[in-house]
Amino acid sequence: MEKSKISIRDLNLYFEKQHILKNVNIEIPENQVTVILGPSGCGKTTLMKTLNRLVDLHDNARFSGSILFEGIDILHPATDLVHIRQKMGLLSQRPTPLPMSIFGNVAYGLKLKGIRHKKNLAPLVEKYLREANLWEEVKDRLNDPAIRLSIGQQQRLCLARGLAVNPEIILADEPTSALDPISARIIENQFVELKKDYTIVLVTHVLRQARRIADYVVFMYLGDVVEQGPAEAFFNNPTQEKTKEYLGGAFN
Amino acid sequence: MATTITYYKLRKIKDRIVSGWVKTMVGLVLLLPVVIAISLLSKSWLILGHSGLSELLFSSVWRPLAGEFGFWPFIISSVWVTFLGLIFTAPICLLSAIYLTQYGSKRLLGMMQPVIDILAGIPSVIYGVWGILLIVPAVGSFLAPLLGIETSGFSILAGGFVLAVMLIPFILNILIEIFRTVPRDLFEASLSLGASKWHTIKHVLLGKTFPGIISAFGLGLSRAFGETIAVLMVVGNVVAIPKTIFDPGYPLPALIANNYGEMLSIPMFDSALMFAALLLMAIVILFNIFSRWAIIHFEKKQ
Numbered sequence: 190m191e192k193s194k195i196s197i198r199d200l201n202l203y204f205e206k207q208h209i210l211k212n213v214n215i216e217i218p219e220n221q222v223t224v225i226l227g228p229s230g231c232g233k234t235t236l237m238k239t240l241n242r243l244v245d246l247h248d249n250a251r252f253s254g255s256i257l258f259e260g261i262d263i264l265h266p267a268t269d270l271v272h273i274r275q276k277m278g279l280l281s282q283r284p285t286p287l288p289m290s291i292f293g294n295v296a297y298g299l300k301l302k303g304i305r306h307k308k309n310l311a312p313l314v315e316k317y318l319r320e321a322n323l324w325e326e327v328k329d330r331l332n333d334p335a336i337r338l339s340i341g342q343q344q345r346l347c348l349a350r351g352l353a354v355n356p357e358i359i360l361a362d363e364p365t366s367a368l369d370p371i372s373a374r375i376i377e378n379q380f381v382e383l384k385k386d387y388t389i390v391l392v393t394h395v396l397r398q399a400r401r402i403a404d405y406v407v408f409m410y411l412g413d414v415v416e417q418g419p420a421e422a423f424f425n426n427p428t429q430e431k432t433k434e435y436l437g438g439a440f441n
Numbered sequence: 442m443a444t445t446i447t448y449y450k451l452r453k454i455k456d457r458i459v460s461g462w463v464k465t466m467v468g469l470v471l472l473l474p475v476v477i478a479i480s481l482l483s484k485s486w487l488i489l490g491h492s493g494l495s496e497l498l499f500s501s502v503w504r505p506l507a508g509e510f511g512f513w514p515f516i517i518s519s520v521w522v523t524f525l526g527l528i529f530t531a532p533i534c535l536l537s538a539i540y541l542t543q544y545g546s547k548r549l550l551g552m553m554q555p556v557i558d559i560l561a562g563i564p565s566v567i568y569g570v571w572g573i574l575l576i577v578p579a580v581g582s583f584l585a586p587l588l589g590i591e592t593s594g595f596s597i598l599a600g601g602f603v604l605a606v607m608l609i610p611f612i613l614n615i616l617i618e619i620f621r622t623v624p625r626d627l628f629e630a631s632l633s634l635g636a637s638k639w640h641t642i643k644h645v646l647l648g649k650t651f652p653g654i655i656s657a658f659g660l661g662l663s664r665a666f667g668e669t670i671a672v673l674m675v676v677g678n679v680v681a682i683p684k685t686i687f688d689p690g691y692p693l694p695a696l697i698a699n700n701y702g703e704m705l706s707i708p709m710f711d712s713a714l715m716f717a718a719l720l721l722m723a724i725v726i727l728f729n730i731f732s733r734w735a736i737i738h739f740e741k742k743q
């Protein structure tokens with residue numbers, strides 16, 4: 190049995206009266222790719238944003254339960270949000286380059302960590318761009334605006350920026366859905382590469398992608414976790430009817 | 442077969458007429474500033490021939506009866522009033538727009554919107570009256586004595602205040618629109634890196650909208666420079682280079698509005714006023730060109 194990095198216990202979340210996440214219990218294993226599957230609208234994004242408490246931005250959200258991470262409860266009101274957010278890099282559906290240069294984007298994360306001088310920043314920027322498999326493509330134009338990159342490159346830049354705050358977990362919410370297949374594959378391969386050092390939680394509704402890289406799978410439907418387990422077992426011997434239907438393509 | 446062809450031909454003719462019509466209209470609009478500029482220029486020709494451009498612009502001797510027309514006092518007054526107006530209004534607009542779009546509730550923003558529209562719709566003569574009733578005495582009997590300065594209150598400073606108030610709805614509206622275009626994702630990306638909300642506003646919101654902010658203030662600048670009635674009512678209209686902001690001034694638009702139609706018996710006075718109008722127009726166009734250049738320049742850099 191692997192060590193679990195994050196334990197989600199009895200998580201319930203409401204927007205107004207709408208029950209979005211229903212008694213969710215998940216153990217996210219360390220240094221593996223956990224894939225969260227489910228049809229659109231079932232609460233995957235909400236779950237991800239609960240993990241780093243970005244749900245706090247919605248003043249109509251209420252939640253209960255606990256999310257344990259390194260002995261602290263992420264959902265506790267006194268939790269240091271900066272600390273837990275820097276432990277988790279977030280990749281969203283569309284790339285989100287900040288309005289600055291390529292260098293500036295990665296340095297933005299580093300500066301938030303208190304690293305200031307250009308001479309300290311430069312080697313780290315390179316390091317994280319390499320980790321995101323982008324360095325070779327941008328090393329000669331680090332001062333170009335980030336939006337000049339292709340969408341696929343922008344997403345890898347966002348990955349590099351996320352890695353720059355030195356997280357232990359990467360939260361990726363359908364990170365390849367806006368990308369062309371080749372760029373998507375590059376990101377996928379990067380995840381497989383990165384799981385040696387990071388715990389990865391990946392939301393996707395592309396089944397083939399899930400089959401390619403998942404170690405652990407969570408299947409959600411209308412706010413419930415229907416089934417979860419190691420990828421092998423999940424894909425080959427699903428136990429729930431809903432899962433079988435989903436894997437058979439019933440919801441697509 | 443034949444009918445299709447005639448139908449086709451008919452459509453083509455119609456198309457041509459419509460597009461010709463549209464082009465003419467667009468052409469007219471494009472021509473308008475040129476026409477205005479040319480007619481102003483032709484009217485100013487007389488005074489330009491008489492005094493020469495540099496004397497007109499930089500001489501501060503204004504003695505129409507003696508045929509001496511130096512616009513420097515008016516230019517300086519205009520620059521001062523505009524500059525003050527913008528300085529006062531900039532922080533108010535920026536901070537309110539940030540507060541309304543980032544911190545305040547949706548309801549507050551919804552309530553503010555009609556208020557801003559009403560403020561924008563108030564005729565400038567009313568701002569002028571209000572300035573005489575409130576701002577002028579406030580400057581003359583309160584602010585100036587506090588600093589040990591003597592003034593009637595009709596001053597550059599009063600003009601700047603009134604202008605600032607008039608600019609608020611105009612600039613605030615644009616800024617709110619601009620800030621609302623920044624996608625939520627971008628904010629979340631910054632926060633998810635552990636940045637505080639204020640840090641995110643400073644680096645992401647303001648960074649992303651910087652060209653827009655420049656253009657908002659550029660447009661405000663053009664407007665402020667040309668604002669006539671309200672400023673004219675509080676600024677004192679004394680032809681002299683103001684030494685401090687408590688002195689009265691005489692901005693270009695006020696000069697034109699106060700004098701056109703009067704004193705036209707003085708030789709070349711008419712032409713001098715036309716030159717003032719031409720100057721005003723040229724400066725406003727320069728502001729516009731500058732803010733456009735700034736937008737393009739900064740958008741490239743992002």
Ligand SMILES: Nc1ncnc2c1ncn2[C@@H]1O[C@H](COP(=O)(O)OP(=O)(O)O)[C@@H](O)[C@H]1O
Pocket residue numbers: 204205207209227228229230231232233234235236247249
């Ligand atoms: N801020 C919000 N207020 C109210 N309802 C919301 C809000 N955000 C998301 N929802 C609702 O929560 C449900 C789950 O959304 P989401 O987590 O985005 O699903 P998924 O990512 O699986 O497509 C949807 O029904 C959506 O309409």
Ligand SMILES: [Mg+2]
Pocket residue numbers: 230233234235362
């Ligand atoms: Mg989603």
